[in-house]
Amino acid sequence: MLTPGPDHPITLHPAGGRVVVTAGDVPVADTDGAVVLQESNYPAVPYIPVADVDPARLRVSEHTTHCPYKGDASYYDLVLPDGQVHANAVWTYRDPYPAVAAIAGLVAFYPDLVDMDMPGRP
Numbered sequence: 001m002l003t004p005g006p007d008h009p010i011t012l013h014p015a016g017g018r019v020v021v022t023a024g025d026v027p028v029a030d031t032d033g034a035v036v037l038q039e040s041n042y043p044a045v046p047y048i049p050v051a052d053v054d055p056a057r058l059r060v061s062e063h064t065t066h067c068p069y070k071g072d073a074s075y076y077d078l079v080l081p082d083g084q085v086h087a088n089a090v091w092t093y094r095d096p097y098p099a100v101a102a103i104a105g106l107v108a109f110y111p112d113l114v115d116m117d118m119p120g121r122p
Contacts, residue, residue, distance in 0.1 A: 010069060011038045012102045017119035019046050021053075021109055026080055028114060029053040035102055039069065046118055047106035050092065056081075058107075063088045070103070071096045078113060089113045 015034035022028055031052035038044045050058075061075040071093050078089035092107045093100070109116070 008040050008069060009038075010040070010100060012036070012100065013038075015046055015118055019048060019116060019118040021048065022115050022117075023057075023078060023080055023086075023113065026057070027054060028057050028078070028109070034118065035106060037100065037103060037108075043111070045108050046116065047103045047108050050105060050107050053090075053107060058090060059085070061088050065091075067093075069097070070100050076107070078109070086110075086113045 013036055015036050018030070018032050019034040020027070020030050029048050029052050031048050033049045033052060034046045036044050036046050057079055058076040059079050061077050063075040065073045065075075067073060072095070073091045073093055075088040076090040076092070078086040080086075089110050090107050092105075093103050094105070096103050
């Protein structure tokens with residue numbers, strides 16, 4: 001485990017309003033409880049409570065990855081009503097490292113697969 005620091009800062013803050021996720025015209029998530037994670041020089045990522053995601057859109061994947069700053073990630077496939085499946089499009093840190101404990105139980109989406117309407121994003 002590496003600790004976020006001056007060379008790899010990670011900050012977390014509330015999204016500050018409603019976040020809506022869609023895939024095409026399909027609603028996927030709608031929440032007022034998103035947390036935005038800003039890691040180093042990467043784009044900011046909104047993490048959404050899994051309870052605010054349409055469960056019909058998620059299918060558990062066997063895929064996992066490891067981040068030295070956040071911990072072990074598990075994935076979901078994004079399943080659309082037309083049968084289209086985006087493999088490993090959604091990830092979660094079920095037991096993240098203490099520095100980012102606020103993202104436990106939240107999910108994030110690959111931004112090239114969904115549209116996000118959120119405060120501060122055009």
